[in-house]
Each structure stands twice: as C-alpha cells, then as structure tokens.
Amino acid sequence: xxxxxxxxxxxxxxxxxxxxxxxxxxxxxxxxxxxxxxxxxxxxxxxxxxxxxxxxxxxxxxxxxxxxxxxxxxxxxxxxxxxxxxxxxxxxxxxxxxxxxxxxxxxxxxxxxxxxxxxxxxxxxxxxxxxxxxxxxxxxxxxxxxxxxxxxxxxxxxxxxxxxxxxxxxxxxxxxxxxxxxxxxxxxxxxxxxxxxxxxxxxxxxxxxxxxxxxxxxxxxxxxxxxxxxxxxxxxxxxxxxxxxxxxxxxxxxxxxxxxxxxxxxxxxxxxxxxxxxxxxxxxxxxxxxxxxxxxxxxxxxxxxxxxxxxxxxxxxxxxxxxxxxxxxxxxxxxxxxxxxxxxxxxxxxxxxxxxxxxxxxxxxxxxxxxxxxxxxxxxxxxxxxxxxxxxxxxxxxxxxxxxxxxxxxxxxxxxxxxxxxxxxxxxxxxxxxxxxxxxxxxxxxxxxxxxxxxxxxxxxxxxxxxxxxxxxxxxxxxxxxxxxxxxxxxxxxxxxxxxxxxxxxxxxxxxxxxx
Amino acid sequence: xxxxxxxxxxxxxxxxxxxxxxxxxxxxxxxxxxxxxxxxxxxxxxxxxxxxxxxxxxxxxxxxxxxxxxxxxxxxxxxxxxxxxxxxxxxxxxxxxxxxxxxxxxxxxxxxxxxxxxxxxxxxxxxxxxxxxxxxxxxxxxxxxxxxxxxxxxxxxxxxxxxxxxxxxxxxxxxxxxxxxxxxxxxxxxxxxxxxxxxxxxxxxxxxxxxxxxxxxxxxxxxxxxxxxxxxxxxxxxxxxxxxxxxxxxxxxxxxxxxxxxxxxxxxxxxxxxxxxxxxxxxxxxxxxxxxxxxxxxxxxxxxxxxxxxxxxxxxxxxxxxxxxxx
Numbered sequence: 083x084x085x086x087x088x089x090x091x092x093x094x095x096x097x098x099x100x101x102x103x104x105x106x107x108x109x110x111x112x113x114x115x116x117x118x119x120x121x122x123x124x125x126x127x128x129x130x131x132x133x134x135x136x137x138x139x140x141x142x143x144x145x146x147x148x149x150x151x152x153x154x155x156x157x158x159x160x161x162x163x164x165x166x167x168x169x170x171x172x173x174x175x176x177x178x179x180x181x182x183x184x185x186x187x188x189x190x191x192x193x194x195x196x197x198x199x200x201x202x203x204x205x206x207x208x209x210x211x212x213x214x215x216x217x218x219x220x221x222x223x224x225x226x227x228x229x230x231x232x233x234x235x236x237x238x239x240x241x242x243x244x245x246x247x248x249x250x251x252x253x254x255x256x257x258x259x260x261x262x263x264x265x266x267x268x269x270x271x272x273x274x275x276x277x278x279x280x281x282x283x284x285x286x287x288x289x290x291x292x293x294x295x296x297x298x299x300x301x302x303x304x305x306x307x308x309x310x311x312x313x314x315x316x317x318x319x320x321x322x323x324x325x326x327x328x329x330x331x332x333x334x335x336x337x338x339x340x341x342x343x344x345x346x347x348x349x350x351x352x353x354x355x356x357x358x359x360x361x362x363x364x365x366x367x368x369x370x371x372x373x374x375x376x377x378x379x380x381x382x383x384x385x386x387x388x389x390x391x392x393x394x395x396x397x398x399x400x401x402x403x404x405x406x407x408x409x410x411x412x413x414x415x416x417x418x419x420x421x422x423x424x425x426x427x428x429x430x431x432x433x434x435x436x437x438x439x440x441x442x443x444x445x446x447x448x449x450x451x452x453x454x455x456x457x458x459x460x461x462x463x464x465x466x467x468x469x470x471x472x473x474x475x476x477x478x479x480x481x482x483x484x485x486x487x488x489x490x491x492x493x494x495x496x497x498x499x500x501x502x503x504x505x506x507x508x509x510x511x512x513x514x515x516x517x518x519x520x521x522x523x524x525x526x527x528x529x530x531x532x533x534x535x536x537x538x539x540x541x542x543x544x545x546x547x548x549x550x551x552x553x554x555x556x557x558x559x560x561x562x563x564x565x566x567x568x569x570x571x572x573x574x575x576x577x578x579x580x581x582x583x584x585x586x587x588x589x590x591x592x593x594x595x596x597x598x
Numbered sequence: 599x600x601x602x603x604x605x606x607x608x609x610x611x612x613x614x615x616x617x618x619x620x621x622x623x624x625x626x627x628x629x630x631x632x633x634x635x636x637x638x639x640x641x642x643x644x645x646x647x648x649x650x651x652x653x654x655x656x657x658x659x660x661x662x663x664x665x666x667x668x669x670x671x672x673x674x675x676x677x678x679x680x681x682x683x684x685x686x687x688x689x690x691x692x693x694x695x696x697x698x699x700x701x702x703x704x705x706x707x708x709x710x711x712x713x714x715x716x717x718x719x720x721x722x723x724x725x726x727x728x729x730x731x732x733x734x735x736x737x738x739x740x741x742x743x744x745x746x747x748x749x750x751x752x753x754x755x756x757x758x759x760x761x762x763x764x765x766x767x768x769x770x771x772x773x774x775x776x777x778x779x780x781x782x783x784x785x786x787x788x789x790x791x792x793x794x795x796x797x798x799x800x801x802x803x804x805x806x807x808x809x810x811x812x813x814x815x816x817x818x819x820x821x822x823x824x825x826x827x828x829x830x831x832x833x834x835x836x837x838x839x840x841x842x843x844x845x846x847x848x849x850x851x852x853x854x855x856x857x858x859x860x861x862x863x864x865x866x867x868x869x870x871x872x873x874x875x876x877x878x879x880x881x882x883x884x885x886x887x888x889x890x891x892x893x894x895x896x897x898x899x900x901x902x903x904x905x906x907x908x909x910x911x912x913x914x915x916x917x918x919x920x921x922x923x924x925x
Contacts, residue, residue, distance in 0.1 A: 126920055184798065192748075193803040211788045289753060289791045290799075294783070296924040302791070306755040309661050312668045312689075395633060451669065458670055464655065562794035563629040563659075565817045565876070567801055 096426030099419050100437040106477050107444040108325065110452020115318030117455060123319055130298040131323070137213060137288060137299075138281035141220035142274045148221065149228035149273070150266065152372045155365035156229070157236035158354040167373065168233070169589060174376050175226040175531065176581045178538035178555055179286045180562075181383055181574045186210065186219055186291075188382025211293035219287045224277045226376065227531075231276070231486065234524060235269035236262070236354065238493060244354055254357045269489065275335040276485050279328055279442040300324055304445050314451075321448040328443025332436055380578075387575025390568040397557060398573050402580060405537050405554040408468055409584055412475035413533035417525060419476065420483035424491040425517070438484040441477045446539075449474055454546070467551035475539050479532030486524040486531075494520050519595055526592015530585035537581040554580075621651045622854045625667065626680040627659045629875075636874040640867045647861075650854055659792070660758045660841070664690055671695070677849040678858055680719065684840045684902065685761050687716050688909025697847035701859050704880040706868075707840065708900040716842035719862050720877035722811040723836035723897050724762045725829035732806060735830040739767060742807075742830075743781030750787050750796040750805040754916045757792045758839070761916070763809050765908060766837030768915045769901040775915065779922035786923065812836065812894050817876045820890045828895065835899030841877065 156168060174182060190196050190210040197207045210218065239261055247257050285301040292298070300320050307317040356362070423438045453470055454463055494517065502508075502516055518525070540555040552560075554577045561570035631637035631654040641652045655675070657663040660682050667674055672695065682690050690696060696715040704711075704718050711718055726742070726749065728735055736742035742749070752760030767775045787805045790796040800808035807830065815827040843862055845855045861867055868879035872888050879887075903911065 126917075129924070180795070183795075184802070187799070187802055187804060191802060191804050209787075286791055286795070289756075290788060290795050293788045294786060294923045295753065295755075295789060295920045302753075302756065305791075309658075309665045310755055310761075312665050397633060454669060458673065462675070559658075559794065560628050560632045561634075562798060563792075564632055564634040565797070565814075565821070566634065567798055 092422075093426060093429075093431060096422050096431055096434060099422055100426075100431075100434045103419070103477055103480060104437050104440060106453075106473070107440045107449065110449045110456070111318055111321040111325070111444075113452040113455045114314050114321070114448055117314045123316060126295075126298065127300070127303050127316075127320065129296065130300055130303050133288075133292075133297055134282060134284075134299045134301075135327075137216050137220070137284070137297075138278045140213075140217045141224065141281040142278035144217060145221045145224045145228045145277050146232075146270060146274050148225055148372070149232050151364075151368045152225070153229045153232035153236060154262070155368045156233055158356040159362075159365050159369070160356070165593070167369075168230075169586060171373065171376050172226045172230060172527075172531075172585065172589075173380055173578075173582055174222050175224065176534035176538065176585055177223070177380075177383070177578060178540070178558075178574070179223075180558070181538075181578060182223055182379065183219060183287060183290050184386065184571075184574075185379030185383040186222060188386060189378045190215075190218070194382075209293075211291055213292070213297065215291035215293065216284075216288050216297060219291050220277075220281050220284065222376065222379065223287070224280060225372070227280075227482070228273050228277060229372075230527060231273040232266070232269055234486070234527075235265045235489070237523075238490060239265055239354075248355055254355070254361065257355065271335045271338040272485050272489070275331050275439075276442070276482065278331060279439070279481070282324065282327060282443065283445060301445055301447075304447055308447055308451055317448060317451070321445050324443045324445060325440070328439065329436060332439040336432075336435060383571075383578060384575060386571045387578075388572075390570065390572025391575065392572070393566070393569040394572045394576070395557075395561075395569065397552065398554070398576060401552050401554045401557045402576060404468065404551065405577070406580060406584070408472045408475065408553065409533040409536040409581075411472045412479065412536040413529040413584075413588065415472065415476040416479040416483050416532040417529040420480055420487055420528065421491075421517075421521070421525065423480075424484055424487040425495075427488060428491045428495045435484075435488070439481050442481040444478070446474070446478065449477075450546070463546045464551060467546035470546055471539070471553070472536075475536035476532070478539070479528075479535050482531050482535075483525075483528035486528040487521060490521055490524050522592045522595035524592070526589050526595065530588030530592070533584040533588055534581040537577060537584065619649065619651050620851055620854060621653050622648070622677050622851050622858060623653050623655055623675045624678045624680055624858065625655050625657065625663055625674075625676040627663055628656050630654075630681055631656045634874065636867070636870045639870045639874065640862065643866050644858060644861050648854060648857060650851075652858070660686055661756075667695060668693060672848050674846065674848065676846050677851045677855045678843060678845055680841075680843040680862065682716065682842050682844065683758055683762075684711075684838070684842065684905060685758065685765060685908045685912065687713065687842060688905045690844065691715055691905070695846055695848070696844045697849075697852075699843075699845050699859055700856060701863060704863055706878065706880050706882045707838075709838065709902055711840055711902075713842070713905070716844050717859055717863060718840045718842050718880040719868075720871045720875055720880055721838055721840040722813050722877040723838060723900065724759065724766055724809065725812040725814075725832075725836055725895070725897075726807040727800070727810045727814045727827055727829050728807040730826050730828050735807075737831065738833045739770065739778050739782065742785060743778065745785070747785055747807060748787045748805045749782075749785050749807045749809070750799045751789055751809045752793055752796050753789045753791055754919060757790075759793050759796075759809055759811075760789070761912070762837055762839050764915045764919050765903055765911070766901060767919075768911055769837055769903050770832075770834040776918050776922045779919055783923055789923075811839070811877070812897065813872075813876050813878065813891070816872070816888075816890050816894055819893060820873060820888065825893070831895045831897055835901045836897040838900050838902045839877075840880075840902070 188194055200207055243261055283301050288297055288299045289302055304317050304320045307313045423434050427435045538555055558570050558573045629635050637654055644652050657666045663681055664686050698714045699717045701717050707721055736745055751763055754760040754764040767778050771778050796808050812829045818824040818827045849855050863881055868881050869883055871879045
C-alpha cells in the first residue's frame with residue numbers, strides 16, 4: 083500500500099473529526115448510561131437480538147446476491163436512458179421508511195396487483211407480513227445501494243485490463259475469474275457489512291411488516307426502554323450491544339477486504355465487453371425485473387399521493403424549506419468529514435475506519451436522548467432542534483459516504499500518490515486538481531444519499547422539535563396521527579420528489595465533474 | 599441554512615416578549631397541538647383572557663410526553679402537562695413532579711374517576727373499527743378469535759392504544775387473557791409501532807378491522823362525509839382511555855396553570871374536543887355533542903383498571919401478550 087504519512091495538520095484534523103464522531107455516538111450513549119439507576123436487560127431482549135441478526139443477515143445476503151447480476155448488466159449494457167435508469171433505481175433507498183412500506187403494500191398488499199394476479203391464476207394469496215416481508219422490504223430499500231456500490235466496483239476496473247483480456251481472447255467466464263471476481267472480492271464485504279449494519283437498527287420496517295411481537299428488534303427494545311419504561315440503564319446496555327455488534331462486523335470486514343486489486347490505469351472511459359447471444363437476453367431480463375421491483379412501489383406512492391396534493395396544509399412549504407436546508411447542510415458536512423477520514427485511512431490511520439462506521443450502529447434515539455441530557459436545562463432544546471438534526475444526520479450518513487469513498491480513495495493514492503508527491507502537489511491545489519475530480523463520482527453520489535437520507539429522517543428531530551422547527555417527515559407523521567392519511571400521502575409525495583431532486587442534483591454534479 | 603439564525607432570532611424575540619407577558623409552558627402530544635388538533639383554538643381562547651402567552655411544547659404521544667418529563671426532571675420548564683392517559687398515571691405520579699390540580703371533578707365520564715393530581719379532559723372507548731359492509735362483525739373477543747377476520751393492532755411496548763388493548767383483554771378476561779391472545783394470534787395480520795401505521799394499513803385494505811376508538815367513524819362521517827366506517831360493539835364491554843392533564847409542582851406560573859386547567863375543562867375548550875381530538879369531552883356540553891356523534895355505537899359496559907391495578911399489571915400483561923403471540 084502506498085501509505086505515506088500525510089501532512090501533520092491533515093492527520094490531526096482527521097483524528098479530531100474521528101473523535102468528534104465517536105463523542106457524538108459513544109458519548110451520547112455514555113451520557114444516557116450516566117443517568118441510569120438500574121442495569122439489566124429485559125426478558126425478551128435475547129429473542130429480539132436473535133431476530134435482529136437473522137433478518138439483517140438475510141437482508142444483506144439477498145440484497146447483494148441480487149445486486150451482482152443487476153450491477154453487471156448495467157455495467158456492460160448500453161441502451162437509451164441508461165444513465166436515467168441508474169439514477170432512478172437509487173430511489174427506493176431514499177424513501178422514508180413509512181412511505182416505502184406503503185409503496186410495497188400498494189404492490190404486494192392484499193389488494194395489490196401481485197395478489198390480484200395470483201388470485202386470477204387460482205393461486206393462494208401471498209401475505210407480505212412476516213420475516214419474508216421484512217426481508218423483502220429491506221431488499222427493496224437496500225438493493226439500490228448494493229447495486230451502486232458494486233457498479234462502482236465494475237467502473238473502477240481500469241479500461242486497459244478489459245482491453246488486455248479481449249486482446250488475449252478471454253471468454254466471459256475467464257474475464258469473470260481474472261477481473262470481475264477479484265473486484266467483487268474487494269467490494270462485496272463492504273457492501274454486505276453496510277447493509278447488514280443498516281438493517282441491524284431497523285425499527286419501523288421490522289415492526290410494521292414483521293407480523294407480530296416475535297419480529298422484534300433491538301432498536302424496538304431501545305425505544306421501549308426509553309419511551310415506555312424510562313429505563314435508561316437498559317437502553318444504554320442495548321445501545322452498547324448494538325455498538326459491539328457493529329464493531330465486530332466492521333472489524334471482520336476489515337480483515338476480509340482485500341486492498342487495491344488492480345494497478346493504476348490511465349483513467350480512460352470504460353468499455354466493458356458486452357457478450358451477445360443468451361447473455362444479452364439474461365442481462366435484459368435482469369434489468370427489466372429489477373426495474374419493475376424497484377419502481378413499482380414508487381409508482382404506487384405516486385398514485386396514492388397525487389389526490390392528496392390538494393389536501394395538504396399550507397405548513398408543508400415552510401417544513402419543506404427547513405428539511406431542504408438541513409439536508410443540504412448535513413450532506414456538505416458529511417462529505418467533508420467522510421473525505422477527510424477516507425484520505426486519512428487510506429494514508430494509514432486505520433483506527434479511523436472503525437470510527438467512521440460507528441454511527442451506523444448508533445440508535446438515533448440514544449443519540450437524541452444523550453444530546454438532550456447534554457443541553458438540558460441550560461439551553462432550551464427546541465432552539466437547537468435544526469442544528470442538532472443537521473449534525474446527527476451528517477453523522478448518520480457518514481458511514482455510507484465513507485464506504486463509497488474509501489475504495490476509490492485507496493485506488494487514488496495507489497495510482498497517483500507517488501506522482502503527485504514527486505510533483506509537490508499538496509494541500510488545496512491537490513484537492514482541487516486531483517482529489518475532487520477523481521473522487522467526484524462517489525462524492526456526488528454519496529452526498530446525494532446523505533441529503534436524501536437527511537430529508538427523510540425522523541429520528542432525532544422528534545425529541546427536540548417545536549412548531550417552529552417542524553420538518554416535512556414530522557409533519558407527515560402529525561398528519562397521519564390526525565386521521566389525514568390523504569394529505570399525508572400528498573406530503574409524502576412532495577418529500578419523495580424533493581429528496582430525489584436533491585439526490586439527482588448532487589449525483590449529477592458528481593458524474594459531470596468526473597466526466598470533465 | 600437561513601433557518602438556523604432565524605430560529606435563534608425567534609427564540610430571542612420570544613424571550614424578550616417573556617419579560618413583559620408571562621409564558622405558560624404546556625407540554626402535550628403532537629396531534630393535540632397540531633393545526634388540526636384542539637391546540638390552536640384552545641390557545642387562542644385562553645390567551646384572550648389570561649394576559650399571557652400560551653406556549654405548546656410537543657412530544658410524539660402520551661408515553662413520549664412522560665419520558666420527556668422524566669428526562670427533564672425537576673428542571674423542566676413545563677407548567678402543565680396535557681395528554682397522559684390512565685395507563686400512564688401511576689408512573690407519572692411516581693415521579694413526584696405533579697401537584698394537586700384543585701379543580702372540581704368532571705362529570706361527563708361513563709365511570710367515576712377522581713384523582714388529586716390528574717384532571718380528565720377527554721375520553722374514549724377503545725374499539726375495533728371496520729367497514730359497515732363487513733358481513734357479520736364479531737360481538738366479543740371470543741367471536742373475533744373464532745372468526746377468520748384479519749385485524750391490525752398496535753404494539754403495547756411502543757403505543758398507548760396498543761397498551762390499552764392489552765389492558766382491555768386483561769380487564770375483561772383476567773386469568774384467561776393469555777388464552778384469548780392465543781386465539782387471536784391467527785387473526786392478527788401485523789402489529790404496528792403506533793396508531794397511525796395501523797390505521798393506515800386498515801384504510802389501505804390490509805385488514806378487516808383495526809384497533810382504534812368508537813369515535814373514529816365520526817371523523818370519517820363529519821370531516822369526509824363518509825359513513826362507511828363503524829365500530830364493533832363487544833359484549834364484554836369496552837376499555838376506556840381517559841386522557842388527563844396535570845400541574846407541575848415546580849411550575850413558576852401556578853396561578854396561570856390553575857386558570858388553564860379550569861379553562862381546559864370549561865365549556866369553550868370542551869366544545870372543540872369532539873371534532874378536533876375526536877374524543878368525548880370530559881364535561882357534558884350545554885349544546886350537546888356535534889351532529890354525527892349520535893350515530894356512534896354506545897357500549898353498554900365500560901371497563902377501566904384503576905391506576906394502581908394498571909401500574910401493577912402492566913409488565914406482566916405485556917409479557918403475557920408477547921409470549922402468547924410469539925409462540
């Protein structure tokens with residue numbers, strides 16, 4: 083590895099940022115624990131842990147297994163509106179969970195088209211509720227992320243390698259063995275771990291679609307401990323359990339991940355060989371099926387939301403502006419931190435990798451509670467509602483951004499590190515001339531994700547918000563709580579559109595900078 | 599990024615104004631203070647007479663409200679809390695944060711309820727809501743369990759109606775509660791984290807019935823002119839949810855807090871409850887209930903566990919529910 087120590091200031095900045103992230107996640111849990119009076123787990127927490135692990139493992143496996151053929155088909159086929167489709171396919175990941183569940187129900191629910199077709203064929207109806215429903219929803223939400231992570235792996239294989247393979251007359255199977263399999267070996271552990279950790283903290287999906295109390299997650303136990311029993315000790319213990327799981331999975335990933343697989347390329351645009359014949363048909367079928375699976379529920383959300391647009395209260399618009407401001411702010415903050423940490427890790431500050439993944443295991447509720455305890459009573463919590471949401475959302479988005487950036491940052495240092503050092507290219511000039519253009523694609527995609535995730539977030543704001551700081555997801559929840567399901571569906575459509583527009587803008591910036 | 603300095607400025611303005619007019623901090627749940635809830639009308643009405651600024655601080659639901667108070671402890675800015683229910687009052691009383699409300703007892707409840715600290719402001723019966731077109735609605739939990747009807751309920755560990763249902767079965771069946779739950783297991787499509795998810799699933803057609811209130815059909819009838827929803831009357835009786843308000847002992851505005859509690863249970867505030875909170879008022883209205891409420895089912899029997907019983911039974915009843923459904 084080309085790991086030469088970076089400038090002292092960069093190292094120190096990265097270390098400080100890493101400590102800040104750790105303080106936000108671990109510190110808030112410690113503060114919560116500090117107010118505890120009793121330390122014990124509940125009787126059902128063991129079962130919750132088991133279910134949490136099983137559903138997260140299944141969800142990660144299925145998402146990644148399905149993402150491989152999809153990413154390959156997208157990487158090697160060229161068709162009209164391909165770029166548009168790739169962006170659209172990211173949409174489910176950006177959906178707020180409540181909206182995603184309703185979208186899935188529109189397709190797979192009792193009155194949905196899938197069951198209508200089954201009944202038409204004389205088959206028994208399919209219930210979406212149960213472990214399979216939870217996994218289905220998690221795959222729907224995370225397949226886009228897995229696909230993008232793997233697709234970026236394909237795109238990171240230097241074009242010269244494929245040309246060489248073609249020149250050597252390698253059949254597709256041999257290309258897979260020599261080029262694609264090593265790439266997957268380096269990308270998959272990260273993708274699996276990210277999705278596993280993401281599903282670990284699942285709350286609303288598992289509970290709504292789980293079908294009963296046996297589908298209980300640790301996050302639900304935390305919610306119960308904090309909200310219903312006010313048992314801070316149990317909440318802190320459960321949060322610690324979640325941290326331990328996250329640390330174990332992240333460390334395992336670090337061991338499994340191979341370093342940069344390919345040597346430097348010339349950065350030429352990529353033309354992956356696209357074999358014809360039956361392989362072409364299979365790729366086509368994969369793309370069509372995935373599109374139907376990922377966009378069908380989205381269509382459901384749109385159709386449900388349209389009539390509700392007219393019913394929305396005026397409060398939607400200021401809430402939208404607040405949500406947008408927080409989303410853009412947290413996306414920029416998260417990008418800056420992720421880039422700093424990724425560069426530092428690639429240069430050898432390995433411990434920061436664990437820090438950057440920490441927020442993934444953090445419970446939004448525990449962070450919120452810890453921060454609340456930290457500021458109360460010296461500052462009125464509602465004054466801090468938006469800044470706190472911005473900071474916490476940035477921290478929550480950090481792991482994704484970091485995961486997306488790290489492989490490419492490593493490749494960048496391996497490929498150009500020595501050259502730029504020999505040229506004396508440092509600091510801001512290097513950032514502007516080398517780092518930003520080379521990393522623009524993952525940076526644009528990642529900050530788009532961060533912005534969209536922040537748009538849909540409901541975790542922390544609920545504890546701090548007042549009427550003056552109401553965000554759009556909070557407003558939707560309040561509409562639903564007041565029987566106004568139609569208006570809520572309309573507002574959800576606005577939220578989804580805005581999230582997607584933000585994501586689109588960031589991602590477009592990335593691809594256009596990368597192409598330039 | 600504009601909104602941050604702006605909100606800070608708002609906060610400064612608010613504290614400047616506070617130097618002149620006293621501020622009454624009322625903690626309540628989200629839907630009470632939302633623009634569709636009773637909050638805005640009550641705020642306007644009370645501020646006309648109090649020469650004060652009524653300020654709502656919201657938390658998600660009754661349980662989060664109590665959790666917030668417990669987090670803040672004696673340093674809480676709250677003067678009054680509106681929206682705990684009788685399944686939470688034991689825990690609330692144990693915090694020692696509440697003072698006697700000193701108001702006369704309310705007279706509009708189906709069963710007598712009196713508590714030195716907690717003053718009822720509205721109430722409702724839990725019930726399973728269904729479409730009027732449902733062929734033969736069940737008349738008891740046992741009939742429901744024997745039927746192949748699909749229901750959605752809420753999780754008692756994260757939702758107050760969910761906890762209400764567990765208490766309902768416990769109050770109606772006592773030691774047979776586990777048996778009833780075992781029978782209901784195959785009727786339950788899913789268990790949602792909160793009321794709104796469950797009600798949404800029902801409206802989407804994912805279930806035949808949903809746990810809600812006998813007053814839910816009134817919303818559809820009055821606000822949407824839709825009379826297709828009704829509630830099933832159960833022979834064993836319906837469990838009550840009584841929502842209460844309380845005054846904080848550490849309040850810096852005790853006189854205003856008293857005035858607010860009197861206003862909350864007075865004719866003006868009680869009159870807005872039925873069509874904003876979709877619950878029954880705690881005191882009878884001179885003008886009677888709004889048109890449409892006469893179409894709602896009237897349970898013959900009301901069930902309610904005392905605060906002490908509810909507090910003592912809660913953990914065991916939830917564990918029983920969980921064990922029966924997890925098998």
